[in-house]
Amino acid sequence: MADLSLPQYADIEKAHRRIGSYVRRTPVLTSSYFNRLTGGELFFKCENFQKVGAFKFRGACNAVMSLLKSEGEKGIITHSSGNHAQAVALAARMNGYQATIVMPENAPKVKVNAVREYGAEIVFCESTIQARDETAQKIIAETGATFIHPYNHPAVISGQGTAAKELLEEHPDLDIIMAPVGGGGLISGTAITAKHLNPKTRVIGAEPERADDAYRSFHSGKIEPVLRTDTVADGLRTSLGELTFQVIHTHLDDIVTVSEESIIRDMRAVWERMKIIIEPSCSVPLSAILDKKVDVMGKKVGIILTGGNVDLENLPW
């Protein structure tokens, strides 16, 4: 049975030892263009180069590898149509387990195929939260498979924290570390890591104005409902969970929001200037800096680039 208490830094260290040879140690890139533009020194941790093209593989891998063999052999299950689905599928396959991914029947074919490529079984359901929960619960009841939540899960949070651990090992003196906030798994793991390794590092989350539940929750001190999710940053449409809210509430220094226009502008600027492919979600922290929501003048700033899975036929500019 999974431990549902809040992860500590020791859990992130343990996760890193566990998954270290399975995940890619992604490079940290810099850009003289963005340094000049912002007056800071920016360090981009390239999780767009991670396996399955997103940081999500770290958390999924840690969650799968934390299972007892007897648990894993009953199968792994999750519901997602995004990067977490691919991450769980690959992590399960690498450990010799069967993964089942519950997907809405209207999921894009390209995402369905990606999950299938990693050897997972796909079960389609109606495109409602209730339908996917019920479908997953039914399979769990039948098979005893273990459900891996995309973010509200201690082992997932610990796995995501290994990205910041690697970044801070290479650049221990960051003044600020930033990541986007969707369900909050990444920023939670990042905050636990940063506050342990260097308590002076400010941890700041960034969110689209059009999916600002974490921003509102952080500032009100309680979990606020999602009001709208019509943002181009498709990785950030989810709302916080109990665990991630607790970490955010305890450890974050700030959460700021940015406009759709800025997200698209800066996604494109990263493509053009840094020659790397990032998802819209990635540019949210950078937009916060470029729009002066975060002052980085003279500061060293780590930014976790979350993923690079985009549809090249359907670019937002």
Added chain:
Amino acid sequence: MADLSLPQYADIEKAHRRIGSYVRRTPVLTSSYFNRLTGGELFFKCENFQKVGAFKFRGACNAVMSLLKSEGEKGIITHSSGNHAQAVALAARMNGYQATIVMPENAPKVKVNAVREYGAEIVFCESTIQARDETAQKIIAETGATFIHPYNHPAVISGQGTAAKELLEEHPDLDIIMAPVGGGGLISGTAITAKHLNPKTRVIGAEPERADDAYRSFHSGKIEPVLRTDTVADGLRTSLGELTFQVIHTHLDDIVTVSEESIIRDMRAVWERMKIIIEPSCSVPLSAILDKKVDVMGKKVGIILTGGNVDLENLPW
């Protein structure tokens, strides 16, 4: 006055010491997807992350920094509408010299602006080889500026060789090293480096079928004229020079050619799988491998990715 003899490995070492703190030491990426697909172990040297977005900065920087101060102060001149123009402009500015770039009056505005951003003066001329030569010669006669050829220039070749030097320092046991062939500066520097550091490393050039002058020159043993240049790989439309032909003739193990379809297919595959932005020219060596023109089964293969300057409004798929 520039030395016009063939560069040796000692010149590449000297170049690296000279430009080392000016150029970016670009990362070497790997891809489990392409390894699985090819049966080899591929190491991609990411010169798309180089300053100005292309390896060209290495050669231009070395050529500019090889000048006496009294020469540099009379100015630097070249004609190019591509990456070499930006490279010379930036290298000149970093050394406090004035650069003049002769460009055809129909050069794309985006390229003109990029060169201007680096502080170079632009002189427009008619879009013929004769006009740009005459324009450059006129300015040289008036100012005493030094002309820096994009590839048929020993210091440029030596500068380009530093990319392979860095790659082989990190991966000394490559069985094969590959680069695309345009004017031949990069493959020449690569070959001189590789054959010195590890004579067992096979050096293979790759060219588009639609701009195959180096392929024909290599196989006939004399410089063959360019017959057509209508390839999507816009960096590879130039023909060999005397110096680069000599190096290629002496040091290369093979030159192979690939189709337009393969170039576009594999450019896109690199974007999708490796999440990096590469120019069409970059994928030419990879296409040669994927189309089985080069056998890499069980081999370690270095590939120099040459640049990442593409027009995002005008993608070839």
